[in-house]
Amino acid sequence: MPPKKSNPKKKAPKRLEREFSSDDDDVEIEIPEIEEEEDEGSGDRHPDDTCQPVKADEKAEGSKTKQRAIPGGSGPRPTPFTVKSTRLTKERADKELVKSPVPYWSDPKYWIPVLGIIQIITIITSVYVFVSMRNSLENLKSCQKRDTATDSSQPCADCTCIATDGFSSKELSNIIERQNKIEEKAEEKYRGVENSVKDVQRKLSANDDRLSGFESRDTVILQGFEKEIFKLNAKMAEFSNNPIIGDEDLIAVLDREWEKRQDVLMKAFDSRESFIKDILDQKVQETEAKMNTELEQMVKSKTNLQFQEINQNIKEQSVKNKMMENVTAGLKERLKSYDNKFERVDGELNLIFREIHNFNVLVVVGVLLLVVIIGIFVAYKSLISRKAPFERTGGPSDTPRNNSFDTIIEKLKRKGLKKGLLVVSFLSSTQQFHLDALNAVPEVKQTSPVKVLIQSSKNIMDSEPHKMVIIFVDFNNRNIILENEDTEIGDLRNQTTKVFQLLGCDVLVVYCKDKESQDLPPENLYNPRLHSIERHPVLSELNRNNRVLSINDKFHPHQVEHLKSCCQQL
DSSP states (O other), X not given: XXXXXXXXXXXXXXXXXXXXXXXXXXXXXXXXXXXXXXXXXXXXXXXXXXXXXXXXXXXXXXXXXXXXXXXXXXXXXXXXXXXXXXXXXHHHHHHHHHHSOOOGGGOHHHHHHHXXXXXXXXXXXXXXHHHXXXXXXXXXXXXXXXXXXXXXXXXXXXXXXXXXXXXXXXXXXXXXXXXXXXXXXXXXXXXXHHHHHHHHHHHHHHHHHHHXXXXXXXXXXXXXXXXXXXXXXXXXXXXXXXXXXXXHHHHHHHHHHHHHHHHHHHHHHHHHHHHHHHHHHHHHHHHHHHHHHHHHHHHXXXXXXXXXXXXXXHHHHXXXXXXXXXXXXXXXXXXXXXXXXHHHHHHHHHHHHHHHHHHHHHHHHHHHHHHHHXXXXXXXXXXXXXXXXXXXXXXXXXXXXXXXXXXHHHHHHHHOOXXXXXXXXXXXXXXXXXXXXXXXXXXXXXXXXXXXXXXXXXXXXXXXXEEXXXXXXXXXXXXXXXXXXXXXXXXXXXXXXXXXXXXXXXXXEEEOSOGGGSSOOTTOSSOTTOTHHHHSHHHHHHHHTTOEEEOSSSOOXXXXXXXXXXXXXX
């Protein structure tokens, strides 16, 4: 009989009902029994067990307790013909499952990416709609210029417009610029007045220089007179020292004349000096008075002009300030009214935003819930499709535990630990391979290892705990050695390992048929790319004690030595 192939989307019982609905009554009556047996056998068989013949007495015994009550009958015990027809029905169903192709639209490999793309498009669309609506509603708050003549709104190019009556921030900036220009002109005029005052000061200093020049000229003239007088005195002394011999009367006359002339010269010199001083003083006074009057007139005229311009500018500025005050008062009143209006508009906009936000949240939550539901459904369907052949053939399954973890521990503790080695497998098809790999080590073979097949929690309770337990885990595409209780569905291997650990057994976990473990360096007991060994709590604890190994088809020499050292403890 060829091995069964699972179809993740089609159920055998329904096809059996359609297939055999036209057959004789006996076969049609036994179809519910087939469904009941397939449901009850979930989690106890493996696809590799399909090659093993089904015992008729086991089927008959199972049908005795599982057969449904037939309407109008009393549920008699099935006859050999019934068992044979059931077996034929299964064979025909298996052939039908093998023949029926799987449509691409029902394959999760095709429509799971499609669902992911749809989810991404939905999220992007919702975000785009939310942003666009927010921008459009914010644009409602932007101001509009009004034509004062027609009172009609016009699009405002200034996005910082103060109000909607035509007075924009640009106009306000123009007013401020004009005021700044007026202030600059006033400053320039003040600077001109300062420059004129400086010019007057320079002219006064020039007059002082001229007066000092006159004084220097007077001193030069006086020095000249003093030199002439000194010369005359020298000549008089010469005449007095060299008198004319025999003419003393003449000398006396000359002395008297000279004294007279000297007095006249001194008087003339004094009068001339006083006259020159008077003239110089008069001219100095006249020039000072003239310069002072001219300077006063010039300063007064310039200051008057400057003050007139300043007063005019002040008057203009006061008028402008009054206009600005009137404008600002009107603007304040309008702004108050617009603030009231904007508050109402803001309230309405906030309400709209809240509604949009709530709607977006509902859309996003709905999409996420839909994606989560679809993901759960896909995972469930794919899990069911993977588990279906195992359930029909008695392979390992992660069905809910009928007995609690504590119950299993208590029952196994009562059995006690036996000396020796226990070899645990989860697939019947690879159980012998595991035993052969261990028997290749002579020290392990001498311990007479006991093999056990665990495919459900009931098998754990039926096992006999030994001092040393080697758990073989076969290769899988995801490299899941022991299941993660938080993320994986089912935890048979993880539960088995934890049970034997709690019983005090020396547990070793061997990951088989890993091609990357074909060539391991002597310092590694397992493939370092198996990151789950370091992340999984149970495996990491075992790894700290060097109790995790990985092989392809046989143990490496350094792994054999490690097994020998472990067996010596027995």
